[in-house]
Amino acid sequence: MSTVGIRQVAEHAGVSPGTVSNVLNRPEKVSASTRARVETAIRELGFVRHASASTLRAGHSKTIGLSVIDIGNPFFTDVTAGVEDVASERGYAVLLSNSAGSTSKEERNLLVLAEQRVRGVLITPSDEGPGPLDRLRDRGINVVLVDHPAHRPDQCSVAVNDIIGGQTALTHLLSGGASRLAYVTGPLTIRQCLDRRLGAERALRGRPLRVVEMPTMTPRAGQQAAEKIVSEGDLPDAVFCANDLLALGMLRGLMHAGIRVPDDIALVGYDDIDFAAASAVSLTSIRQPTYQLGRVAAELLLDECDNPGTHAHQQIMFQPELIVRESTR
Amino acid sequence: MSTVGIRQVAEHAGVSPGTVSNVLNRPEKVSASTRARVETAIRELGFVRHASASTLRAGHSKTIGLSVIDIGNPFFTDVTAGVEDVASERGYAVLLSNSAGSTSKEERNLLVLAEQRVRGVLITPSDEGPGPLDRLRDRGINVVLVDHPAHRPDQCSVAVNDIIGGQTALTHLLSGGASRLAYVTGPLTIRQCLDRRLGAERALRGRPLRVVEMPTMTPRAGQQAAEKIVSEGDLPDAVFCANDLLALGMLRGLMHAGIRVPDDIALVGYDDIDFAAASAVSLTSIRQPTYQLGRVAAELLLDECDNPGTHAHQQIMFQPELIVRESTR
DNA sequence: GAGGAGCTCTAAAACGTTTCAACGCAGATC
DNA sequence: GATCTGCGTTGAAACGTTTTAGAGCTCCTC
Incomplete structure (x- = not known):
C-alpha cells in the first residue's frame, strides 16, 4: 500500500512540492539540475501521480x-x-x-x-x-x-458521404449489366441506411429498387433476407447490402439456396471489413477510411x-x- | 459553464453539504422528506457529482x-x-x-x-x-x-481448459474417420496455442500431427497456411485451426484450390465467433463461454x-x- | 421534569495536487 | 553602491467531495 505522493518526492529530492509539480507539468520552468534530481526521486520512490487530485485542482x-x-x-x-x-x-x-x-x-x-x-x-x-x-x-x-x-x-x-457510397455501389452493379436490383438494409431510421438508399436511387434514375428492410444488421439478418428474397421468387440479379455483416449473411443464404455468386446474383457490401476479403466468395464492398x-x-x-x-x-x-x-x- | 457542486445543491435545498453527500452515498441515513428535497434540488440544478473529488477524498x-x-x-x-x-x-x-x-x-x-x-x-x-x-x-x-x-x-x-478443447476437436475429427491430421496455429509461444496442441496430441496417442505455425492469427494467415499445405502436396484429410479467424482463411484458401470442405478436408476452428456460423460452409468450432x-x-x-x-x-x-x-x- | 436514547443533521478537517503571488539571488545597468 | 531585471524556487491557498465527532431535537422512561 504505497502512499507516496508529491510531498514525499519533494522531501526526498530536497525541494518543495510546487517544484515537483512544475517538473511534472512545465519541465521547462525548472533548471536542469533540480529537474534531474526530482526525476530520479520520482523513479526511486515509484511515484505515480494521482490523476483525481490533479483533475480536481486543475479543473x-x-x-x-x-x-x-x-x-x-x-x-x-x-x-x-x-x-x-x-x-x-x-x-x-x-x-x-x-x-x-x-x-x-x-x-x-x-x-x-x-x-x-x-x-x-x-x-x-x-x-x-x-x-x-x-x-x-x-x-x-x-x-x-x-x-x-x-x-x-x-x-x-x-x-x-453515404449518398456517394450508395450511388457508387449501384453504378458498379449497373455497369456489370444488372437490371433487377435489390437493396437489403437495416432500419431506415438509421441515417446511414437512408443515405445509402438515396444514393442507390440516384444512380437508378427512376428505375425500380426492391428494398428489403431488416430489423438488425447482422449476418443472421442477412441470411434471413436471402431466404425471403428466394422464397418470394422473381430473383434480382444484383443485391446491394447496407453493411458487410448483412452481405456475408446474404452470401451464405444464397449459396445455401444453390444460387451462385456472382454468376446468378452479383453482391456488394459496405464498410469493407476484414472478413469481406476473407469470405468464401470475396466481397465487393464500399471502403470507408x-x-x-x-x-x-x-x-x-x-x-x-x-x-x-x-x-x-x-x-x-x-x-x-x-x-x-x-x-x- | 455550470459550476454547480454539492454546496449549491445544499443551499438550494436548505441543508448542509454533508447531508447532500449522505443522500448520494448513504440514502438510508437521511429522512425521507429531506432526501426528497435534496433529490429535487439535484434534478433542478442539473448537478453532476465530480468523480475526481469523490475519489480523492474517499481514497x-x-x-x-x-x-x-x-x-x-x-x-x-x-x-x-x-x-x-x-x-x-x-x-x-x-x-x-x-x-x-x-x-x-x-x-x-x-x-x-x-x-x-x-x-x-x-x-x-x-x-x-x-x-x-x-x-x-x-x-x-x-x-x-x-x-x-x-x-x-x-x-x-x-x-x-484449452487442453480439453484441443483434445475434443481432434477426437471429433478422428471419429469422423480422419487419419492424416494437421494443426494450423499462431505462435506457439502463446499459451492458448500451445495448450490446444497438447490436447490435440493427447487425442492422437502418438499418431503424427502436422503442425503449421503462422506468425499471426488472422484470416490472411489462414489463407496462406492453406496455400502452403496445398503446395506441399500430401494433403491432410482434416485440419484443426487454433482460432476461427485462421479457420475462415483456411476455408477460403482451400475452396480456391478446388478442395471441398468437408468432403476432401474436414475443418475445425476455435472460439465459435459469430462469423463461424455465417461463413459459406459453416464452421465446426470449439465454443468457449x-x-x-x-x-x-x-x-x-x-x-x-x-x-x-x-x-x-x-x-x-x-x-x-x-x-x-x-x-x- | 430530569435524564437518556435515538434520529437527523451540521461543521470542519481532510484527500493530493496545481497555481500564483512573492521571494531570494545573480548579473546587468546606471 | 544603489537599482533594476529575470530566473528559479517556495508557501499557502484553493479545487469539490467524504467523513467524523458531536450538536440539536423529539420522544421515552422513571
Missing part, C-alpha cells in the same frame, strides 16, 4: 471519452484504433464506452463521462436527439460527431481542447471507395 | 480497468460485454484499454489505470512477465487474470473490491464445448 482532466454504438462491429474497432493512436500521441487517455445500440445505455455512459470531467467526447450518435449532447456542451465538454455530419456550424464532425475517421475526429477534438481560442469548427466529409472483388466479377 | 474510485490483447477479436468483444454488464449492475464504470498485442502499450495502459486509482484490473496478460502486475498489486489494486490460469494461489483467475468468462471475472474482482475481508481467491476453469456444423459433416 480539467487529460482524458477524452469515446462513445460508440457497437464495439463488436469491426468498423468501430478501426475507428477506435485511430482515436487511441492520436490520443496517446498527445498524452490523453481514452475512456471507451459502448452503447450497444441502446439509447438509455448511451445516456448512462455519457453521465459517467460527465462525472469524470472528461475534456471532450467523440460520439457516433445513435439518434438525432441532441438533448444529452447539448447538456455536455453546456458543461464545457467539447463534442465531436463521428460518422455523422453536424447539423450546426459551431460543432465539429467527421463523416463519410475508418481508421482515418477516428484519427481526424480525435485531432479535431484535441485541437478544440488545447486551443480553445483559435480553434475553428469543421465539418469534414470523406469520400468512400469501391473495392471490387469476386462477388461482382 | 478509492468506483472504476475498474479492463486490459485486453485485441479488441478487434470478437472473442474479446464478448468478454468485454460480460464485464460491462456486471460492472454497471454494481455501479462501477469500466476503463477499457487495448494493448493490441504490444507489451509496451500494455504497460502504458496499466500506468494510466494506476494513475486513475482504479479499484481493480481485469487483464488478459500478453506474456508471463508478472512485473507490472505485481506493481499494481503492491499499490493495492486488485488483479484478476482473464483467459489465463493464475500461477499463484493468492490471485483470482478465470480461464477455459466467452460472455460468462467476462461476467465471472468481473464478479470475482468486484467481490474482492467490496469485501476485502471475506474474499476467497479462486481459480476458475471453464470447459469448452464442441459445436458441430457443416465443415465436419
Whole structure:
C-alpha cells in the first residue's frame, strides 16, 4: 500500500512540492539540475501521480471519452484504433464506452463521462436527439460527431458521404449489366441506411429498387433476407447490402439456396471489413477510411481542447471507395 | 459553464453539504422528506457529482480497468460485454484499454489505470512477465487474470481448459474417420496455442500431427497456411485451426484450390465467433463461454473490491464445448 | 421534569495536487 | 553602491467531495 505522493518526492529530492509539480507539468520552468534530481526521486520512490487530485485542482482532466454504438462491429474497432493512436500521441487517455445500440445505455455512459470531467467526447450518435449532447456542451465538454455530419456550424464532425457510397455501389452493379436490383438494409431510421438508399436511387434514375428492410444488421439478418428474397421468387440479379455483416449473411443464404455468386446474383457490401476479403466468395464492398475517421475526429477534438481560442469548427466529409472483388466479377 | 457542486445543491435545498453527500452515498441515513428535497434540488440544478473529488477524498474510485490483447477479436468483444454488464449492475464504470498485442502499450495502459486509482484490473496478460502486475498489486489494486490460469494461489483467475478443447476437436475429427491430421496455429509461444496442441496430441496417442505455425492469427494467415499445405502436396484429410479467424482463411484458401470442405478436408476452428456460423460452409468450432468468462471475472474482482475481508481467491476453469456444423459433416 | 436514547443533521478537517503571488539571488545597468 | 531585471524556487491557498465527532431535537422512561 504505497502512499507516496508529491510531498514525499519533494522531501526526498530536497525541494518543495510546487517544484515537483512544475517538473511534472512545465519541465521547462525548472533548471536542469533540480529537474534531474526530482526525476530520479520520482523513479526511486515509484511515484505515480494521482490523476483525481490533479483533475480536481486543475479543473480539467487529460482524458477524452469515446462513445460508440457497437464495439463488436469491426468498423468501430478501426475507428477506435485511430482515436487511441492520436490520443496517446498527445498524452490523453481514452475512456471507451459502448452503447450497444441502446439509447438509455448511451445516456448512462455519457453521465459517467460527465462525472469524470472528461475534456471532450467523440460520439457516433445513435439518434438525432441532441438533448444529452447539448447538456455536455453546456458543461464545457467539447463534442465531436463521428460518422455523422453536424447539423450546426459551431460543432465539429467527421463523416463519410453515404449518398456517394450508395450511388457508387449501384453504378458498379449497373455497369456489370444488372437490371433487377435489390437493396437489403437495416432500419431506415438509421441515417446511414437512408443515405445509402438515396444514393442507390440516384444512380437508378427512376428505375425500380426492391428494398428489403431488416430489423438488425447482422449476418443472421442477412441470411434471413436471402431466404425471403428466394422464397418470394422473381430473383434480382444484383443485391446491394447496407453493411458487410448483412452481405456475408446474404452470401451464405444464397449459396445455401444453390444460387451462385456472382454468376446468378452479383453482391456488394459496405464498410469493407476484414472478413469481406476473407469470405468464401470475396466481397465487393464500399471502403470507408475508418481508421482515418477516428484519427481526424480525435485531432479535431484535441485541437478544440488545447486551443480553445483559435480553434475553428469543421465539418469534414470523406469520400468512400469501391473495392471490387469476386462477388461482382 | 455550470459550476454547480454539492454546496449549491445544499443551499438550494436548505441543508448542509454533508447531508447532500449522505443522500448520494448513504440514502438510508437521511429522512425521507429531506432526501426528497435534496433529490429535487439535484434534478433542478442539473448537478453532476465530480468523480475526481469523490475519489480523492474517499481514497478509492468506483472504476475498474479492463486490459485486453485485441479488441478487434470478437472473442474479446464478448468478454468485454460480460464485464460491462456486471460492472454497471454494481455501479462501477469500466476503463477499457487495448494493448493490441504490444507489451509496451500494455504497460502504458496499466500506468494510466494506476494513475486513475482504479479499484481493480481485469487483464488478459500478453506474456508471463508478472512485473507490472505485481506493481499494481503492491499499490493495492486488485488483479484478476482473464483467459489465463493464475500461477499463484493468492490471485483470482478465470480461464477455459484449452487442453480439453484441443483434445475434443481432434477426437471429433478422428471419429469422423480422419487419419492424416494437421494443426494450423499462431505462435506457439502463446499459451492458448500451445495448450490446444497438447490436447490435440493427447487425442492422437502418438499418431503424427502436422503442425503449421503462422506468425499471426488472422484470416490472411489462414489463407496462406492453406496455400502452403496445398503446395506441399500430401494433403491432410482434416485440419484443426487454433482460432476461427485462421479457420475462415483456411476455408477460403482451400475452396480456391478446388478442395471441398468437408468432403476432401474436414475443418475445425476455435472460439465459435459469430462469423463461424455465417461463413459459406459453416464452421465446426470449439465454443468457449466467452460472455460468462467476462461476467465471472468481473464478479470475482468486484467481490474482492467490496469485501476485502471475506474474499476467497479462486481459480476458475471453464470447459469448452464442441459445436458441430457443416465443415465436419 | 430530569435524564437518556435515538434520529437527523451540521461543521470542519481532510484527500493530493496545481497555481500564483512573492521571494531570494545573480548579473546587468546606471 | 544603489537599482533594476529575470530566473528559479517556495508557501499557502484553493479545487469539490467524504467523513467524523458531536450538536440539536423529539420522544421515552422513571
